[in-house]
Every structure is written in C-alpha cells, then in structure tokens.
Amino acid sequence: MRRLGLAAAAALLGAAGLLWAASPAPRAKAPRVPQRIVSINLCADQLVLALADKGQIAGLTKNATDAEMSGEAAKAQGIPQLSNSAEQILAIEPDLIVGMPASRSAALSALPEQTYPLLDLDTANTLGGIYASIRQTAVAIGHPERGDALVARMEGELAGLPKPGRGRVAAYYQRRGYMTGTGTLIDELMMRVGLVNLAGKLGKPPLSQLSIEEMVAAQPDYLIVESATDKVTDQGSEMLHHPALKDIPRISMPQAWTVCGSPAYTQAARSMAAQIVRLDGGRS
Amino acid sequence: MNRFAPPRWSLIAALAALALVAAVASLLFGAVDLSVARLFAAATGSGDKVASIILFDLRLPRTVLALAVGAMLGLAGAALQGYLRNPLAEPSVLGTSNAAALGGVAAIYFGLAEIHPIILPLLATGGALVSLALLFVLAGKAESPLTLILAGIAVGTLAVAGTSLALNLSPNPFAAMEIMTWLLGSLENRSFDHVWIALPCIAIGAAMLLWNGRALDALTLGEDAAQALGTDLQKTRLRLLIGTAIGVGGAVAVTGAIGFVGLIVPHLIRPLTDRSPSAILLPSAIGGAALLTLADLGVRIIPTTNELKLGVVTAFLGVPVFLVHLMRERRLW
Amino acid sequence: MVTITLKDVGVTLGRRAVVHGVSAAFGVGTLTGIVGPNGAGKSTLARAMLALVPASGTVEVDGADVAAMPRADLARRVAYVPQGQTLHWPLTVERLVGLGRLPHLAPMSRIADADNAAIERAMARADVLDLRDRIATELSGGERARVLFARALAVEAPALIADEPLASLDPRHQIDVMDMLHTEATGGGLVIAVLHDLTLAARYCDRLLLIDSGRIVADGAPAEVLTAARLRAVYGIDAAVETGGEWPTITVLGRAGG
8 A cells, every 4th residue: 555655656756757847947037137138130130239238239140230231230340240050149148139039040949948038029010110129129138218218219300201202102123123012111111201102002912023014104203222223233133224214213222221120210211201302303 | 758848938938927926926915915006106106105115115125135036046056956967956955055144144243244244245155155165075076966965964064053153152142033044044124235235246146157058068978078078167167166155145145044946946947948957047047036036925925923934935845846856766857 | 180199198197107108199081999908098098188187298189289279179179979978967869969069159159050950960970860859868878879979970070089989888789889980980080999899999990009007008900909919918818819801800718827
C-alpha cells in the first residue's frame, strides 16, 4: 500500500517536472530605460533613432545608414548594423528588441530558449497609426515624454499645411509600372495635400501594375515617383522615362520618407505640397 | 518527287504582305482599347492627344522594333544554318543572344551606358562577338550537329551565369526581376530611343549577312569545293561573324535575348524554296519580322496578370521545331 | 590552252612533310593519273595545285603563281571535283550543276542565258539530263558521282582535277566516270585524276605519276610506270603485269615475300 502511494507521488512529481520544463518561460520584462536596444526592422529603426539616446541603441538593420531608404540615416552613423543573424543578437544580449513585429523574426525563432523583451509594432498605414507607434516606442525605451513631444511637433508641422492639390488626380508610379493604391500611407499623403489617387479612381488594389498605355489614357495631373528612379539604372527605372510620359508633371519623393510610417511623414507632406505649388507656378 | 516551290518573288511578296498585316494589327491592339477611327485620326494628324501619344510614342516604336529585330533574328538564323551546314543553328541556340544580353547588362547596371548611348549596343555586340569566336574555335569545323549544339549550350550557359553574376554584383536591389526580362526578352515600353540604337546595328548586320548568299551556296559542296569555286572562306567567315554580332548585338541590347525565331523561320520557309542557303536569306528576314510582330501581338492579347514575356512565346513555338528535327531523318529537311 | 606547272612543291601538315620536292608539268589533251599507296600524299598534292593548302615551291597555272592569283580567276581556269560526295543541302540536280557557274557570275548578277546554256551542256556531257529535277541527296552513288562531275563541267574551265572520283562506285559506274574523264581530255582539256584503282588507271590514263611518301617515284606512260619491280617497292605487293594488250593489266598475287 505504501509502495503504491510512493510510486504515485513520484509519478505525479515527475509529470509536474516535465510540464514545468515544457512550458515556455515567461518573457523577461524590459528594464525601465533599456540600454541595449536592438531594432530588427528598417521602419522600427526610424522610430528608435528618433526617440532614443544614441547610447541606448546596440543594433540596427543593414539599411539604416542608406540615405535613400532611411530617413534618420544621419543619426544612424556609428551604430552597429546587424544582418539578421541569431548569433549577433546572442552576442549583444539585448534588453529590448523592436520589430514589426519582433516576435515572428526568423533570427529569433532560432533562439527559442532566449527570453528577450520584445516590442511588436504594427505597420502604420495612417497618420494615426504613426502617432500610436511613436508613443508605444517612446514608452518602451523609457522616454514617454519624448513621444508626446514628437507627436505634438508633427501635428504642428502639419497644421498649417496647404492643400494645393485641389482635387486633382495623381498616380504613385514605381519602377516597372507598379502603382500604389488606397489604404496605404502614400494614399493618405496624397489626400492630405488635396490629391486624388488614380488607383482609387480606377478601383485598383493596394499594389497593381499599370502599363504606360493605360497611364497615358488615364492622363493623371501628376505622377509621383521615387527620387531613386530619376536615374536610369535598369529597365525598371528606364520605363519611367519613356517619352510618352513626358507631358505629365512629376513630383519626386525619396523612398526614405514614404516607405516607413515615421516622423519623416511630415517632410514628405511638406515636400509634396511645395512641389505642387512650384509646378503650378510654372504652368500658369 | 515533285516539290512545291513558288517562284521567288511571289514568296517574298506573300511574306511581306504578312508582315504588313502583322504590323498594322500591332498598331491597332494594345493595353488600351482604341477604336480604329480614333487611331486613324491620330495617324493623319487630327487625332486627340491620348491616341496620338499611344500611337506614335508607344505602339509605333514597338512595331518597328518587332519588325526589325524579328528580321535580324530570322536572317541570322538562316545565315548561320547555311554557314555551319546545320539546320539547328541560330543565335539563341548557339548562346550568342545570351552573350549579347550579358554585354547589355554590364553596360546598364554598372552605369557605363550613361557615358554615351553607343556604349550599350557596343558592349552587347562585343558580347556576341566573343561568344561567336569562342563557338567557332570550339566547334566551327565539327561535322556533327551534336558538337555544335553542345558548344552552343556551353557558351550560352556561361553567358547566363555571367549575367546572373553581374546582376548579383551590381548595386541594384531588383536584380532578380531584371535578369528575367533580359534573358526572356520583351518589347514592352520601348521608345524611339531604342529604335535609333537598334536600327543602325541591324541594318549593318543584315547587309553583311545578305552579302554571303553565294558563298553559302558554294559551301553546299563542302569547304574545299567552295574555295575551288572562288569563295574566299576567310572573308566569308569574318563577314558572318561580324554581321551576326553587330546585328544580334544591337537587337538584344534593346529587347533582351529573344530565342528561337532564327530556328523556326528558316525551317518553315525552307520547304517553300529550292532549299539552297541563299534562297532562304531574304525570305527568312521578312518571315522573322512577321513572326516576331505576331508573337508580340499575342503577348498583348493573351490576358495574363503579369506581362507574358516574348521569349516564352517564341520558346513555345520553337521547341516543337527542335523536337521535329530530332525525330525526323536527316534526309527529310 | 592551259598549262599547270609544279616547281619543287612541298606541303607540310602539322609537323609532317606530306609532299616533298614535286616538280611536273601538265598540258592539254592528256588524262594524267596520280597513283600511289594510301597516305602517299596524292590528295594533298591535288589540293596544293588548287591552293587549298599552303605549299612551298610554286604552282603555276598558265605561268601565274596560284598563291598570288585571286580565287575567282583560279576557279575559272581549274575545275575541281573533291573527294567524297559532300552535299549538304537537298538541291535539285539542275540547281546543283548551276553552282558550277559561280566563278563566272559578277558580284550582284543573277544567272543569265549564257550560264543556262553551259549548265545544259554540262548535264548533257555527264548524261544526267533525265535527272535534272531529282533531289541530289536522294540519288544513288553512281548518279551522284555523275551529277557532281556535271557540276565541275559546268565551270567550263580548261583544266579539271578530280580527287578519287571512283570511290564507292560499282564497276559499271567506274567505267562511266573514267570514260567521261577520258572524253574531256581527248576533247582538248587538261585532266588530272587521283586514282586508287591501278587497272583503271592503266587502262584510261595517258600518263601516270606514281607517288610514294610524298615524292614522285615515276612519271610516264602506264606501261613504263607500272612494272612489277616498282609495284613491289612502292606497294609491297607481288603483281603480274601483262603488257600484251592495249593497256597493261595488273594482277595482284599477294604480299611481297618476307
């Protein structure tokens, strides 16, 4: 009778032990002011660079210093750039990992036993989304007041923005004829300056391809192009320089300001408005 | 055995008519539906702005290029087949088109083409020249078609690997997609700038190849007999090499490597002629123009989400021709 | 009237000297046969006469060095029937024979009436008129040999060199071809033929050049050249040579003893 009882107890203990070992360990909580922040996404880079002290940042993505793609490229100088490698993350021992999202990163899934604190940000498709990401990040890095300040600054910069678009039609035309549709950040930028998105008019999805013939037939009032395509470096960019499109006025934007939901949004909006005004002046 | 071979001039006239019909159709069809009336008005100068731009800036250069490039590829195939005495020879099978594409890629992706517009066709021609010279060294004297095709595969594969490497090394992040358009070929979005690059090269190349008719006929009897009939084989080989390189180089610089036109067209035309190599040259040029224009029309009419690449269509037409040759006996060409 | 003169002609292929120091003169009205064992250099000598291989010494046609002569000029003076029956494309017989007119066509011109007449004559002389619409690649060996001969005749050159024209022909067709060669010679042409068959060479040729290891071993009438002693020395065979009839007959008895 006693032996049975001992055996049962041992079995129970053993089972409990197995259960305890199998369940994932809870994530550690981030320190109030993290000192070894790692960002694993270009857009997260922008937010971290804008809000954290340089000394807090231990790693950014490879494109962080590329001025074409990263709005905060200047601030990123001198900070180590990581290449999606689990080893590098292990070596740093981050106390906060920021990503979009962070929890599904391939590098992290190679380190399942590690329990670094994560911050999952959502991709921002609206200005409201940008503000939310800014506040979230500011809190996580230990400087919530900076988040509020940045949002206030952006609101101020956008407050007096004119709407020179006056309902005219514009198309965001990328290399190889890809066109950005509604429900995107670009779309919101266009609306903010008073432009109507051609893709919305034609009922196209968020990303579609439009041939030059179709673009000519649509005759939008403006073409918005990425400044990187001003130079012909391949067939994709060559297409945007086709003579058939030469009569349509162009607005040029660096990808760095539009590809991520970041503080650069206001620069993009101001530049777009200014270019419209300039083109109008030239045309009348 | 009686053989149906229409008189030479009626064959050429018929092919020219086919090319003309294809060209007109190419002007009438496109991504945007334009009525014949609108297009006609635009053509006569009284049309609306959209129709004029589409007709003159987009469809016209595309059609001109389809005709010119098709003609060059058809002619190059016929000339190479005549010279190498091999019905399977043509620029893409021999790796020449891919080598020209490598030259073009090097020019554009490393910024060399910006120095001067002539650098693009120059490098494409250079690529073609090197590949042809290599081919002649490896298999120019081979009696067996197999040796030649194998050498062509070797050269072509080398060129494709080189192209992939070049694109990988280039600072361009969109390399993978660009590789595909270069190696499959396309006429989409071409402008008159491209026409002015390709047309002079094609004109020079075509002239040099058409000059060789007699030499190719004499080669029917073998190299010794041909020389004994007065053919200068060295000059013939040089004209052929340089003519093909310049013509195919100029074409590929603008459209990428479009394959099989030079294989299909002479094969289809040969039974309608007296089968001598010289008789096939001009009809192959015109037939090639018609074929490529029709294929390009097909690319625009067949509804697909992504643009169907021209090289895919010509490959689908060309592979059966290859297979037919494999299965038939030699005598029956 | 045409003459071909060889002065100390030598040919080196790779590192081997295939022909050395060959000197001879040829004139019209004679069918000269070049005979000798395999690898003696007969074909190479024939090709050297047409400037198809680089050669030391001089080959002169009508006193002019062939190495310096434009190919078209040489082509109009000396017609050539090469070894093998190479034919790459399935042309009709008439078209094929027409290729013989190429040396006479001006750069951008097409075939004219004069050329058509020459083609007709050539086909008649080679007895292939009834084959004119047939596809040349579908003919039998004998028919093809005659057609290729017609092609050479169409050049209407005063001289003709044929390299092993009897290869893979049956006896009847061999005789046909030799007859044609002989007729050409007696009609006032200069004809040289590289031959394997000693009997036919002895029967039809007016003159024989016996070549061994790239040198001329004997040069003269068949009866003088084809002696048993020479045959033993050059071919390594024992043969009985009968000189009683119109032409010497050679019966091969076996390998030379020892």
